[in-house]
Amino acid sequence: AQSVTQLDSQVPVFEEAPVELRCNYSSSVSVYLFWYVQYPNQGLQLLLKYLSGSTLVKGINGFEAEFNKSQTSFHLRKPSVHISDTAEYFCAVIQNTGFQKLVFGTGTRLLVSP
């Protein structure tokens, strides 16, 4: 069975500063990796996904993530954050076989202040 660890429950950052949200996973088989964002009182929205190919994945709103197989990591980065990026971010994995059973991390709350 796979699992996902998000090491930081909360990350405070000033507007226009860079940010990295960390995600590590464990799995005995190959996986696909995702980052979802949840704005207050809303559902989840896909930011980006890694299925195959280039290990650097670009998503919406200027976010990107890098798949590192040797370190089993999929960290999310943005070079300059905005107040509107304040939200909760979830890393998730799916085994690349069978049903699309997403396994989520516990989430990281990004707090952007002026």
Place this chain on the structure above:
Amino acid sequence: NAGVTQTPKFQVLKTGQSMTLQCAQDMNHEYMSWYRQDPGMGLRLIHYSVGAGITDQGEVPNGYNVSRSTTEDFPLRLLSAAPSQTSVYFCASSYGRSYEQYFGPGTRLTVT
């Protein structure tokens, strides 16, 4: 397209009551899932369906039932509500090899 819709948005139940959370999607997706979200625990899969007439259990299925009679609808039934089922419930759908799950806006349930 409305995407994934969920009703109600809020619900308060007394212990022992039953109710059904509704979920519908208009994207003709074959896969549908129910998750619950609890503080500090992320989202956990309750039940899922890979097509009409086919359902299976996820990580936390106890106390919940599902059925899928049509491609569009995937209701979640609480048989006898307990305070431990106080949570935010999300329905999601997806298709084929896209692996992207589309989430509804959620139902906030409180059991007293």
